Amino acid sequence: MSTFNVELKKVVDDSYEIEIGYDLKNKLVSDLEKGLIGNIKKIAVITDSNVRDLYAKEICEAIVDAGYSLDLFVFAAGEKSKTRETKAKIEDAMLEKGYRRDCAILAIGGGVVSDLAGFLAGTFARGVPFINYSTTLLSAADASVGGKTAVDTPLATNLIGLFNQPRKVYIDIETWKSLPQRELHSGMAETIKHACIRSNEMFLFLEQNMEDIYALKKFPCEYITENNCQIKYQVVMKDELESGLREILNLGHTVGRAIETVSDYRLLHGEAVSIGLAAEVLLAARLGYMSEEEADRVIALCQKAGLPTRIPEYIDREALVRKLYTDKKVRDGKLRFVLQKGIGDVVEFGPNVYSTPIEESVAREIIMEL
Amino acid sequence: MSTFNVELKKVVDDSYEIEIGYDLKNKLVSDLEKGLIGNIKKIAVITDSNVRDLYAKEICEAIVDAGYSLDLFVFAAGEKSKTRETKAKIEDAMLEKGYRRDCAILAIGGGVVSDLAGFLAGTFARGVPFINYSTTLLSAADASVGGKTAVDTPLATNLIGLFNQPRKVYIDIETWKSLPQRELHSGMAETIKHACIRSNEMFLFLEQNMEDIYALKKFPCEYITENNCQIKYQVVMKDELESGLREILNLGHTVGRAIETVSDYRLLHGEAVSIGLAAEVLLAARLGYMSEEEADRVIALCQKAGLPTRIPEYIDREALVRKLYTDKKVRDGKLRFVLQKGIGDVVEFGPNVYSTPIEESVAREIIMEL
Known part of the structure; x- marks a missing residue:
């Protein structure tokens, strides 16, 4: 018996820029010309059936005009398309068109497009x-930092995928104007969550500027986008050192994800998270981690953002309680919640443990009241 | 317009050990107990229908006896199973059995199993x-270093996949005894290739010890295994610095891959590579990069290893010449070959360029003669 050592220690630099602004196609083209993807001249553009005519075609024209060759690969819009099968279809279409190693991939769209295209x-x-190239508020808040990509399978969401850092992210605020109002509001939930876990100042800003944000005014939209990136970056980066912090991004998601499933996706993700935030501030207030007044402010902000904060009548609340147990934070059969400590901070239950064990009876009480 | 910088520079250590020996299941168990996969207690074992009864069940029993829980996921043996569909089926079966983040994957088998399981x-x-846990000579020579994993698609082999370094590799020489003779011989082709590109000493050793290797004697088998690891490691490592060197692993593969396809896989990979090696030494000799005598020695060694060195009668040679153009080294429509410089070295055509442009007429001549 003998041993051979494969030494594979190296410095990896996956740093990248996020460009935040309005109508960034010319900036994208000039970045390509400056060498963003080296000498590669062939680009597979992946988008969905909504974004194709709204933005993708126009962006593609600008890229083609700059001398690149590209093909547009379009799949039906919606979470239901985020599957291994869609990925395989696009791979086959790319291979059919002669794409091999020497190409780059450009995603144009929201979180579903970037999750799928990033994995591919x-x-x-x-x-x-x-x-x-991000075209939704939700993906600007959620998908631009962290490198998580994935597809869904019949038995699990976001479980098959990988960490893949992009060469660059473009957050085009201009595109938010074409989002249906309900989608825009839903996208705000992750922004409110970021303020709740890490920035009292951002929370105040949201309280004071929600109308201007929804009117897509330049300063407040850029402000929240930069703060979303900053907060998510800090959490994700710190997590690389002290494993566990990333869990705080789960605020509102324990009840949120459960309710999203039990509603059979009648609720959008952000709507479900908003109800989840309401449930968790009530819980935090009951356990003395925040004042009643602070809890009310969180609920009021969600409402101001046009988001629901009560569990809809049609939801079976007992089914919801049972569903809580499928949450990935459950340990030894015990429910665990991320809880706010006032506004802008979270409860650290133990060293590097950011979820707090909660008795089912207490969780049930909140859910029955809400 | 503003810019947010995501700084992601870090040191990554993917180093690992390759254990070389006979019947390594107890070593595997003791490594698990010493923390090879941390606190993880749930292992998905992936194998094929040949290896299941030969080795996998026995290894699984030893692991279960040590207190781990595991399930065995078996697919039909053969390259035809190395697909996205097989991967998806195993993923679904794992999810069905409750596998989530907190598990490890153990591949037991040859290159098809490790390519698929490593990707998964x-x-x-x-x-x-x-x-x-490698059970073939071919995977010991080829798949143990480099981290390449992939599946095939209808339009391309090994194109969908990723680099994924294992925690540890076990090369169990004992298992080679159950390989059909033709498979064992086929596996020797990559070993001969390694000697041809990097080690005159190893080449001499192969000339002198082929019978003992095929008798699975301890010293010569461990010697070639260590040298295979060493050579592949040096080539792959250096390639990370000066991109291009990895191309030399393509020796014999220009004609080899083409003939494998044109034969419609009647030839095993190693058999096709052996004929490819023969073609390329004839070419190298004709161009003055090696002597006729050296070329004869390479051909003689392949024959000694029980490998074919002439193109079978049933191969359409004109189709073979055309097929050469689908090789990934083709540039600007021109054929390129990796060529030996004597024995144990390769031609460096230009700085960091290890493939030499060859006129079609010259390549055709060789193919018609062979």
């Missing part, structure tokens, strides 16, 4: 450069 | 620990 880019020819 | 491990819950 990470496994096409064992990884080709990936650029993300 | 890299995308299951965005990456779980992966251990590789």
Whole structure:
């Protein structure tokens, strides 16, 4: 018996820029010309059936005019398309058109498009450069930092995928104007969550500027976008050192994800998270981690954002309580919640443990009241 | 317009050990007990229908006896199973059995098993620990270093996948005894290739010890295994610095891959590579990069290993010449070959360029003669 040592220690630099602004296609083209993807001249553009005519075609024209060759790969809009099958179909279409190692992938769309395209880019020819052009408030808040990509399977959401950092992210605030109002409001839930876990100042800003944000005024939209990136970045980065912090991004998601499933997706993700935030501030207030007044302010902000904060009548509340046990934070059969400590901070239950065990009876009480 | 910088520079240590020996299941169990996969107690074992009864069941029993829980996921043996569909089926079966983030994956088998299982491990819950227990000479020579994993699609082999370094590799020489003779011989082709590109000493050793290797004697088998690891490691490592060197692993594969396809896989990979090696030494000799005598020695060694060195009668040679153009080294429509410089070295055509442009007429001449 003998041993051979494979030494594979190296410095990896996955740093990238997020460009925040209005109508960024010219900036994208000039970045390509400056070498964003090296000498690659062939780009597979992945988008969905909604975004194709709204933005993707126009962006593609600008890229083609700059001398790149590209093809547009379009799938039906919606979470239901975020599957291994859609990924395989696009891979086959790319191979059919002669794409091999020497290409890059550009995602244009929201979180579903970037999750799918980022995963595809990470496994096409064992990884080709990936650029993300974000067209929704939700993906600007959620998908621009962290590198998580994935698809859903019949038995699990977001479980098959990988970490794949993009070469660059473009957050085009201009595109938010075409979002249906309900989608825009839903996208605000993750922004409110970021303020709740890490920034009292951002929370105040949201209280004072919600109308201007929804009117897509430049300063407040750029402000929240930068703060979303900053907060998510700090949490994700710190997590690389002291594993566990990333869990705080789960605020509102324990009840949120459960209610989203029990509603059979009648509720949008952000709507469900908003109700989840309401449940968790009530819980935090009951356990003395925040004042009643602070809890009311969180609920009021969600309402101001046009989001629901009560469990709809049609939800079976006992089914919801049972569903809580499928949450990934459950340990030894015990429910665990991320809880706010006032506004802008979270409860650290133990060293590097940011979820607090909660008796089912207490969780049930809140759910029955809400 | 503003810019947010995501700084993601870090030191990554993917180092691992390759254990080389006979019947390594007890060593595997003791490594698990010493923390090879941390606190993880749930292992998904992936194998094929040949290896299941030969080795996998026995290894699984030893692991279960040590207090781990595991399930065995078996797919039909053969390259035809190395697909996205097989991967998805195993993923679904794992999810069905409750596997989530907190598991590890153990591949037991040859290159098909490790390619598929390594890819699956890299995308299951965005990456779980992966251990590789190799049971063929080919995978010992080829798949133990480099981290390449992939599946095939109807339009491309090995194009969908990723780099995923294992936690540890076990090369169990004992298992080679159950390989059909033709498979064992086929596996020798990559070993001969390694000697041809990097080690005159290893080449001499192969000339002198082929019978003992095929008798699975301890010293010569461990010697070639260590040298295979060493050579592949040096080439792959250096390639990370000066991109391009990895191309030399393509020796024999230009004609080899083409003939494998044109034969419609009647030839095993190693058999096709052996004929490819023969073609390329004839070419190298004709161009003055090696002597006729050296070329004869390479051909003689392949024959000694029980490998074919002439193109079978049933191959359409004109189709073979055309097929050469689908090689990934083709640039600007021109054929390129990796060529030996004597024995143990390769031609460096230009700085960091290890493939040499060859006129079609010259390539055709060789193919018509062979």
